Amino acid sequence: MTSVSLLGGADAAPIVLDATPARVPTTRRYLMCEPRHFTVEYAINPWMDPTRPTDTSLAVAQWTALKETYERLGHQVEVIEPAPGLPDMVFSANSGTVIDGRVLGAKFRAPERAAEADHFRRWFLANGYQDVVMPEITNEAEGDFTWTGKYLLAGTGFRTDPRAHAEAQEVLGVPVISLNLVDPRYYHLDVALFVLTEDLVAYYPDAFSVGSQEVLRRLYPDAILATASDAACLGLNAVSDGRHVVLPVEATALGEQVAARGFEPVYVDISELRASGGGPKCCTMELRG
Template sequence: MSEPTPVREATPRHYLMCRPTHFDVTYAINPWMDPGKPVDADLAVEQWEGLRRLYVEHGHTVDLVEPVEGLPDMVFSANGATVVDDRVLVAKFRHPERTAEAPSYHEWFTSRDYPQVTSAEYVNEAEGDYIVVGRTVLAGTGFRTDPRAHAEAQEALGVPVVSLQLVDPRYYHLDVALAALSDTEVMYHPGAFSEESRAVLRELYPDALLVDAADAEVFGLNAVSDGKHVFLPETATGLAEQLRARGFEPIGVDLSELFKAGGSVKCCTLEIRHRVPAGA
């Protein structure tokens, strides 16, 4: 007999987002960006607002950090900081086009009296390369985050950090190659990782959901899960079927304008993990 489909339960989450008021593609710092292609800024805001409303409709708290003129990628709030048990590690960006974003995130958390806010010494692009799975941080390196930053994250956040090597420049951040589905489950695209890192993932998550290139290339893995609902690009149709088969409820989102800058659902979503979970 086949295994019964798990019964999934959503838990309230706390997200920090940044409205794409100043969104544009004026430079190229990843393979998806082309400054020669036109961007519809109004449509970008409309699509982003749709994602924000979905979170609120599903019982999640959404706070906003103020967008800064001249920082078109600030909409990708996941890159601003990593938060575990109210301990905050603020990002240090690799590319000069984004370095001015970090102070805004530092100020947001310090002004709200978070007990420990650390500014990174080594380059790390926060939840772009740090995926929190239960009490473990899976940490990517290869294109953006300095491998020395992984030990710094472990010290600052107080949880174990597992290093993973990214090898395909299309998946320049971990959050476009792997996503957390619950405190014990992940989904990932094997082709984004070195053979050694694939072995680590197989050992840690033998029942992981493996995602093919077709769904990975439309950023299907740039997804956010609340334990039941999985918010992901609507174009990742094969992945949506895989998720349904495992008892999750996929919710397709259209962020096609933001995709022009190499980002989607998860990129727009910084999760604030409190010592006492939201709604407890």
Template sequence: MCPPAHFSISYSINPWMDPAKPVDPQLAHAQWDDLRRTYLSLGHEVELLDPEPDLPDMVFAANGATVIDGRVFSARFAYPQRAGEAPAQRRWFRAHGYTDIGLPQHVNEGEGDFTVAGPYLLAGRGFRSSPDSHAEAQEFFGRPAIGLDLIDPRYYHLDTALCVLDDGPSPDVMYYPDAFSPGSRSVLAALFPDALIASREDAEAFGLNAVSDGKHVLLPQAAVGLFTPLRARGYEPIALDLTELLKGGGSVKCCTQELRGRPPEPPAPPGDSS
């Protein structure tokens, strides 16, 4: 996670951003810190990325890379306003022992458009990430990438329209069908016939920009229609207020990059038999 120390709406690169609607910096930080403290209370570790003053969207840490099995596939941002976030994240990963870092040739915006669902890498395209980035990610991770076309500019990243609730052998997901092309809706229905289908109201509340650890589902408090069906599936929904961050087009998931797998252990020094 990255604190929103410099978060502001000084430009617009998605339909949710309006520079005429200023951010309350103290409230944004309080809401972000509530999310951070919630992760800690659930027993999760939270690593912090230092914010940089000329990168106001760094708070949306999910977009800077995708990490699977301790391997890092870096982002390449579509807009110049965010381009500096990718090298900033790579510096963090190198400083924390991650050595296998892939540098993309094509635009991808990290976990904004990539997510793990069992053996698959679900991959969004249409507004930000290039279709060519899917083959790059598939080659890097050795997982089949399933391309999904986004057709509504309000759902410009996959993580605004779909959330993986359980990425085990039989993945469980929730999604908003109208964010996807007809063909992609058919793919999702074939892969996940028992998916939880979100309403327009819950999708517009960014209810799918959520994070699940397989038991707890952290999501915006305004997505009230998702709470009962989540409980019926055995999950524990946890409501959070991130309305200030929503002004930038992000919520729980956008603020959360998942570090799947640890970096490799450094080799033991010569003569060390431990």
């Protein structure tokens, strides 16, 4: 941690102030889906290769370790039953955005994932959510919608239709800031940026258009900037509770930057699910309110 000394008069003892703020975790509630039917049988992003063998049992073991990590950190994890024939249903973040108890569902761009949305809609209704709106315009939920506590950062360029940003603002009643993604490897906002606290994010600049980079610089002048290698292991597909930051085990440089800002990196191995372009955040929908 960095500290600074402030000197008073000639005979005054130096006052040492810690320049790194204390990081305080808040208890979160998450919705996850076991990858019981996980495989890569189609390709809808650059990470997916149907000719590469996948290990479903390993995916389940890694997902279970992620779930247990959240529980060990004091968070509550709800689980939705996986449906046969939907191998990407494990990526629950793509199926709903929940803020203050309001739910905006998902409408997937790829037909292979379209049926996932209704499974999650039914889960919300069965679990007491009364304000559930299914979108008219394509949006892939927390894949492209990132709530900071102040703004809804909204990605577009590959999956979510830019018109969905206005729909999200109307349904959720929060200010929306549009960001354009330009690198197909980082096809969702949640593989290019994550929120550490309300006023601090980490992101990979080259994933964004020039104008969006300028927007991020203005909003977050002290942001953590990820390296190309940390972005390439989906290190930015991370989850923060305000103190603990759960991120892929390969993202060591990013973890060091996170630790230097007073957070505690918590590494998980989710390499098998990365074969489908997912990481910790993809597997984690936050239920807010």
